[in-house]
Amino acid sequence: xxxxVKINNIDxxxxxxARSLSIIDGLNSINTASFDFxxxxxxxxxxxxxxxxxxxxxx
Numbered sequence: 001x002x003x004x005v006k007i008n009n010i011d012x013x014x015x016x017x018a019r020s021l022s023i024i025d026g027l028n029s030i031n032t033a034s035f036d037f038x039x040x041x042x043x044x045x046x047x048x049x050x051x052x053x054x055x056x057x058x059x
Contacts, residue, residue, distance in 0.1 A: 008050045009051070009053075021054070022035070033054055
């Protein structure tokens with residue numbers, strides 16, 4: 001099983017540490033996720049208001 005991560009519809013899968021991925025089902029069925037970036041390029045980090053899509057079983 002793999003995952004893919006897109007930030008503002010740009011594939012960033014190769015730039016995150018998938019082992020650090022943590023998805024939490026919060027109150028009111030709001031899901032939150034956190035993960036570490038592999039590189040130090042701060043420009044790929046999401047900012048407030050950007051859409052983040054995490055999909056399981058990605059090819």
